[in-house]
Amino acid sequence: xxxxxxxxxxxxxxxxxxxxxxxxxxxxxxxxxxxxxxxxxxxxxxxxxxxxxxxxxxxxxxxxxxxxxxxxxxxxxxxxxxxxxxxxxxxxxxxxxxxxxxxxxxxxxxxxxxxxxxxxxxxxxxxxxxxxxxxxxxxxxxxxxxxxxxxxxxxxxxxxxxxxxxxxxxxxxxxxxxxxxxxxxxxxxxxxxxxxxxxxxxxxxxxxxxxxxxxxxxxxxxxxxxxx
Amino acid sequence: xxxxxxxxxxxxxxxxxxxxxxxxxxxxxxxxxxxxxxxxxxxxxxxxxxxxxxxxxxxxxxxxxxxxxxxxxxxxxxxxxxxxxxxxxxxxxxxxxxxxxxxxxxxxxxxxxxxxxxxxxxxxxxxxxxxxxxxxxxxxxxxxxxxxxxxxxxxxxxxxxxxxxxxxxxxxxxxxxxxxxxxxxxxxxxxxxxxxxxxxxxxxxxxxxxxxxxxxxxxxxxxxxxxxxxxxxxxxxxxxxxxxxxxxxxxxxxxxxxxxxxxxxxxxxxxxxxxxxxxxxxxxxxx
Numbered sequence: 001x002x003x004x005x006x007x008x009x010x011x012x013x014x015x016x017x018x019x020x021x022x023x024x025x026x027x028x029x030x031x032x033x034x035x036x037x038x039x040x041x042x043x044x045x046x047x048x049x050x051x052x053x054x055x056x057x058x059x060x061x062x063x064x065x066x067x068x069x070x071x072x073x074x075x076x077x078x079x080x081x082x083x084x085x086x087x088x089x090x091x092x093x094x095x096x097x098x099x100x101x102x103x104x105x106x107x108x109x110x111x112x113x114x115x116x117x118x119x120x121x122x123x124x125x126x127x128x129x130x131x132x133x134x135x136x137x138x139x140x141x142x143x144x145x146x147x148x149x150x151x152x153x154x155x156x157x158x159x160x161x162x163x164x165x166x167x168x169x170x171x172x173x174x175x176x177x178x179x180x181x182x183x184x185x186x187x188x189x190x191x192x193x194x195x196x197x198x199x200x201x202x203x204x205x206x207x208x209x210x211x212x213x214x215x216x217x218x219x220x221x222x223x224x225x226x227x228x
Numbered sequence: 229x230x231x232x233x234x235x236x237x238x239x240x241x242x243x244x245x246x247x248x249x250x251x252x253x254x255x256x257x258x259x260x261x262x263x264x265x266x267x268x269x270x271x272x273x274x275x276x277x278x279x280x281x282x283x284x285x286x287x288x289x290x291x292x293x294x295x296x297x298x299x300x301x302x303x304x305x306x307x308x309x310x311x312x313x314x315x316x317x318x319x320x321x322x323x324x325x326x327x328x329x330x331x332x333x334x335x336x337x338x339x340x341x342x343x344x345x346x347x348x349x350x351x352x353x354x355x356x357x358x359x360x361x362x363x364x365x366x367x368x369x370x371x372x373x374x375x376x377x378x379x380x381x382x383x384x385x386x387x388x389x390x391x392x393x394x395x396x397x398x399x400x401x402x403x404x405x406x407x408x409x410x411x412x413x414x415x416x417x418x419x420x421x422x423x424x425x426x427x428x429x430x431x432x433x434x435x436x437x438x439x440x441x442x443x444x445x446x447x448x449x450x451x452x453x454x455x456x457x458x459x460x461x462x463x464x465x466x467x468x469x470x471x472x473x474x475x476x477x478x479x480x481x482x483x484x485x486x487x488x489x490x491x492x493x494x495x496x497x498x499x500x501x502x503x504x505x506x507x508x509x510x511x512x513x514x515x
Contacts, residue, residue: 125446132438144470162311163435164367167469188464188471189457197456198448204266214448222445 048172048179049140052154055088056138077127090180091119098195106208117215124222135161150174273386282388283451298433312356313431319348319355324409328370332378337368373402377466386455394458
């Protein structure tokens with residue numbers, strides 16, 4: 001961990017770490033009815049903010065009821081993410097955006113490898129964080145989007161029992177299969193943007209294969225380190 | 229009859245000794261920093277070579293000193309007492325928040341922060357309890373770096389300060405006024421001042437022990453990950469959490485030909501993208 005600890009701003013530096021911590025490791029509690037704008041879309045649709053709240057509650061409950069996850073069991077985390085979260089996420093788009101322009105020249109095999117390794121990386125990173133779930137709550141913050149928008153940002157706040165609330169926002173796109181998350185923001189840091197910068201460095205040096213290799217190596221070392 | 233000639237030189241020399249020692253330690257610790265060949269090419273980070281060394285030094289210091297001390301603190305001091313300490317320092321920090329909110333012409337926050345300071349210093353027993361939060365007065369953390377940003381000053385080059393962590397030229401300048409609005413500065417004698425400073429340092433580090441090694445886990449290059457996160461975060465703060473879109477808007481191929489697998493003809497040379505897209509370069513995120 002880098003040592004950004006001395007100033008108030010040090011907290012913001014840790015935001016990057018908190019990105020990964022807070023995505024899933026956040027307690028959730030439906031906000032008061034007044035905080036939740038009425039779904040403006042068609043009746044059949046779930047409004048994006050409702051969806052985010054429900055998902056938070058669902059995932060939180062699942063974690064709280066699963067001792068294996070709280071102990072950091074990676075297979076259980078994979079299962080939880082695959083079953084509950086990934087259906088609500090457009091992970092292809094997330095990977096595509098994170099890789100950036102190089103995606104266009106990547107072969108289907110390379111794309112599949114990138115998506116898989118990125119998914120593994122995020123999951124590896126989360127699995128440790130999930131055991132940290134405690135008494136946090138989630139509340140919605142007012143949306144800045146038009147009700148008719150098809151690309152929205154749902155703004156939430158993770159409220160710990162002690163300390164300041166943490167801003168946690170989701171970016172969603174309306175698809176035929178309902179709203180899909182494709183980016184998230186913690187304390188002002190968008191995950192995709194950060195990974196795009198990160199991947200850009202590696203892509204510049206080693207191209208698409210270099211990035212796949214770096215991600216694979218990273219995942220392997222994380223897997224090795226995670227062994228009990 | 230001019231003893232003064234001797235004396236001024238001495239502290240200066242001693243200071244020189246301190247700095248050269250610091251540099252030596254820094255270089256030794258930073259020796260393991262890996263410097264990528266293209267270091268310094270990123271427009272937001274012209275000082276990357278130096279920064280990476282300082283980052284490695286800070287990382288080493290964190291592992292060797294700050295983390296163990298903070299862990300000791302959390303294992304010895306019970307949670308309620310630690311909360312009290314954290315609230316105490318947060319309360320003291322309200323002075324800086326108030327000054328900066330005022331300088332940003334944010335009357336609402338300045339008033340709210342003043343209310344917090346008054347309530348927590350009295351009913352909250354010198355800041356030990358955050359009673360104002362229960363009254364609906366949320367903390368609005370501010371600093372002079374944000375104030376300068378709101379006044380229109382761009383962040384300038386990214387810099388990593390020894391012991392201190394990520395910053396920018398603008399934010400480092402902002403530390404100076406913030407130092408003068410920090411009530412701890414007034415503490416006398418100096419020994420008490422250092423003690424309080426030390427406790428605050430440990431308090432802050434202890435609040436992030438739970439995040440563990442997430443940055444090192446999540447990032448291919450933790451240095452770059454922290455840098456980009458810091459710059460994004462600060463930019464977001466300057467725009468009150470609603471910054472204008474940066475380079476993130478475009479999807480490399482939302483429409484489908486490419487999803488089928490055939491790279492569209494004429495799409496950029498040989499898988500060598502810049503870190504940025506068509507839009508302005510990554511550097512333009514700064515404001």
